[in-house]
Amino acid sequence: MKSFSNKKVIPGYRFTCGITFFYLSLILLIPLAAFVLYTAGMGWEKFLAVVLDYRVFHAYYISLLTALAAAVINGVFGLLLAWVLVRYDFFGKRLLDGLIDLPFALPTAVAGIALTTLYAENGWLGQYLYALGIPSAFSPLGITLAMVFVGLPFVARSVQPVLRDLDPQVEEAAALLGAGDWLTFRRVIFPELVSPLLTGFSLSFARGVGEYGSVVFIAGNLPYETEIAPLLIMAKLEQFDYQAAAAIALVLLLLSFAILLVINGYQRYRVQKQGV
Template sequence: MRAAAHVIPGYRFTLGITFFYLSMILLIPLAAFLLYASGMGVGKFLAVATELRVVHAYLVSFGTSLAAALVNAVFGLLLAWVLVRYDFPGKRLLDGLIDLPFALPTAVAGIALTTLYAENGWLGRFFYAAGIPSAFSVLGITIALVFVGIPFVARSVQPVLEGLDPQLEEAAEMLGASRWLTFRRVVFPELLSPLLTGFALAFARGIGEYGSVVFIAGNLPYETEIAPLLIMAKLESFDYPSAAAIAIVMMAASFLVLLALNGYQRWRMHHQGV
């Protein structure tokens, strides 16, 4: 560290800017959450965080986020595979459309999805004809989270898949391995870490997603109400400590997911002797 300070120009200045930026964007807001919640006391904090309506909102947010992340893990892997391994007309357009959820305002995405999956929508009419309510339901929330989460998985897997040495697959085929066995024993182990990274990022994004979900959810208490909506309701009523308490629980869940992922990746690298 001391040697780097002499080698890298502007080391102290850039380090100070980095800590200042992290403090303004991350550390100070987190400290504000803890400050608001600390004024409640442990008893009131637990009362707010474990209220029946709040717990049900947690279940909706966590459950739909997990379901959407699992769907994205499968289809994100397939999408990355198609973009890397095949050439077809419109490939560049499809590759660019993957990032559309990042560029599109979340409220616009929510309104568009609600229009498509409503009972008289282009896609929703088929779901409702089969007796499956797609809008203003848990399914609708999951669809919205799939939309916003798919880029995380595809963009995590795609560069790793592009960097794989094709000679490994060729050697496996020369030794008599089938394509499925080659994928399962040679390709997939290399894609597991980025796939889990994309899964965790999509899950963490889904937990706190608000704009694209609030329109299609219906927001019925004890049915389709999400936790971020409760936070907004608490803020609108100027109940900042309660909003902070709910936010802390969700933030802690996201951190635990990311810590578990990092722990697994470290264990895997140690197990492989990397």
């Protein structure tokens, strides 16, 4: 029987690989390299002076903290949403399934205005939260809510197909062996969902860190309180201080890349461990 190597599965392997690497270089690698080289031109002293400024450091803190909180919330409720859509049939299911993708299609500025109107002190939901002493707008909570809104589809759509493709016979076997619902979920179902959950978590976190349009309206943009790093980058650009904006963006890029690298590394470790 004739064997085929993996590289020959797609016709024109060298040509397609060349086109792929050229496209990635043109769209991703070359702009990033130019971005890094442009930042390097400002010198270490000026670079450190910009990125270690307390206002900039606090903007990093707010962006990363709220993005992480939003990703965790999306991880929990994205899993629940995917579970309901896959395991249950109810009236309006298709409509709900379609609404999940709304943050992808909705302009971010529209989402920001809608969320601000909803969670402002006199908004439909904000009036009740403010009555409880919880400022839902122009606060880190408001920023987190905006990031939850734009990041939820990443988790739900990552988990949904994996949950749909799980073999029901495995659950039936666990039930026949005496396992209850919670034990079956914890020992049989959830381990299969860890990888897609981590993928959705990573995508949600990355979207939150770089989110601007839907956050800028509800954040309030108060220095040392609710100012996010993307807003500070825009402020530097408006002042024509392009090198400072590039320096702030570079550090944000490196921080995000480091966190995503850790998450993906753990995900790869789990895959390798399960394959042993």
